[in-house]
Amino acid sequence: MSYGLKVINDDNYIQIDSDTPRLCAIHNGTYSAGSNTAIVTFPTPITTPEPPCIFIRNAPERAGELYDRLTITGSSGNWTGFQIRANNVNWRPAGKWFAAVFASQAQSTYGMRLWDANGGILFDSGATPVIVTKSNSTWSYQGSVTFPSLGAGFYWTNNLSAPLAEDEYFLMNPFSRGVVNRNGTYLSRGVRFNYGNNRLEMYIIAFPRNPPQIDQGNPAGLFARLPGT
Amino acid sequence: MSFGLRTWNEEGVLEMDTDSFTYQVMYNQLHSMDGVNGFTVQIPGFTPDKCVACILPTNPQSSEFATEAMPFITQGNGSVTLLSRVAGSKDIGSKVAFRLLAMRFRN
Numbered sequence: 036m037s038y039g040l041k042v043i044n045d046d047n048y049i050q051i052d053s054d055t056p057r058l059c060a061i062h063n064g065t066y067s068a069g070s071n072t073a074i075v076t077f078p079t080p081i082t083t084p085e086p087p088c089i090f091i092r093n094a095p096e097r098a099g100e101l102y103d104r105l106t107i108t109g110s111s112g113n114w115t116g117f118q119i120r121a122n123n124v125n126w127r128p129a130g131k132w133f134a135a136v137f138a139s140q141a142q143s144t145y146g147m148r149l150w151d152a153n154g155g156i157l158f159d160s161g162a163t164p165v166i167v168t169k170s171n172s173t174w175s176y177q178g179s180v181t182f183p184s185l186g187a188g189f190y191w192t193n194n195l196s197a198p199l200a201e202d203e204y205f206l207m208n209p210f211s212r213g214v215v216n217r218n219g220t221y222l223s224r225g226v227r228f229n230y231g232n233n234r235l236e237m238y239i240i241a242f243p244r245n246p247p248q249i250d251q252g253n254p255a256g257l258f259a260r261l262p263g264t
Numbered sequence: 265m266s267f268g269l270r271t272w273n274e275e276g277v278l279e280m281d282t283d284s285f286t287y288q289v290m291y292n293q294l295h296s297m298d299g300v301n302g303f304t305v306q307i308p309g310f311t312p313d314k315c316v317a318c319i320l321p322t323n324p325q326s327s328e329f330a331t332e333a334m335p336f337i338t339q340g341n342g343s344v345t346l347l348s349r350v351a352g353s354k355d356i357g358s359k360v361a362f363r364l365l366a367m368r369f370r371n
Contacts (some may be wrong), residue, residue: 044268088318116340164286167369253339255318263277
């Protein structure tokens with residue numbers, strides 16, 4: 036780096052600089068639904084090529100509900116919103132969300148704005164970088180429970196246990212869809228934050244005679260704070 | 265703490281403190297599982313205890329068949345591996361298009 040700004044804190048960590056894009060929150064709000072699908076429209080489209088990262092905080096009073104699908108609406112360069120579906124027709128997804136991308140945008144009329152060498156906005160006071168809290172992508176298989184009429188719910192807990200702060204969220208995109216079973220069938224996978232044991236949990240719905248593989252790899256369990264929400 | 269950046273939003277809420285960490289992008293590329301059983305992406309400096317890799321599907325899901333399922337991901341030192349189906353299976357696998365994002369969250 037030959038020009039610009041670099042901020043290094045006590046831990047020798049580069050908080051922001053003029054070279055590396057940071058994950059920045061663009062929009063935030065709440066979601067709720069009259070069916071098992073919550074539909075959110077962004078106040079303005081997000082114009083990045085890549086789909087935004089959707090962070091959610093499922094409402095503690097509806098903590099038992101599992102989300103098995105995230106659909107980001109729109110297309111590359113024009114992402115207009117998202118939908119979250121719960122795995123049971125009687126569930127009503129509710130909670131808070133924010134959308135973040137690896138590019139900032141001019142949102143604020145005061146504060147600080149940083150550009151990279153190509154003129155792209157790296158930092159803007161109105162779209163501040165998302166604050167890291169914790170991340171863990173390892174999971175432990177717990178067993179199965181009966182899912183009425185649907186077979187069984189085979190479930191895993193994330194190996195990181197910590198309370199979810201009021202302004203803290205987890206990334207939903209890695210759990211956008213179900214998984215492939217060994218016999219080439221599709222299995223629904225639901226995710227939720229369990230406030231009882233302070234862990235992310237994922238459930239895979241399958242018939243006991245054809246259970247999912249115990250090793251489900253490393254889907255990302257990733258948390259972030261959006262202060263003031 | 266004596267060094268670093270502190271920022272506030274319009275309501276005066278402290279957003280970034282001097283001990284805050286931000287997500288730094290390390291790798292950001294489009295991929296597709298269509299026609300491939302799997303591949304490994306080399307990401308220099310990637311370590312699972314300090315970095316994380318995420319799959320972001322780029323299209324809406326069109327059905328509940330295996331071809332529309334999430335790829336199987338494992339994260340290791342210096343690389344991330346994606347498989348279209350669970351290890352050991354010879355059957356149909358995922359064909360989804362997605363963006364693979366790897367981020368560092370700690371020094």
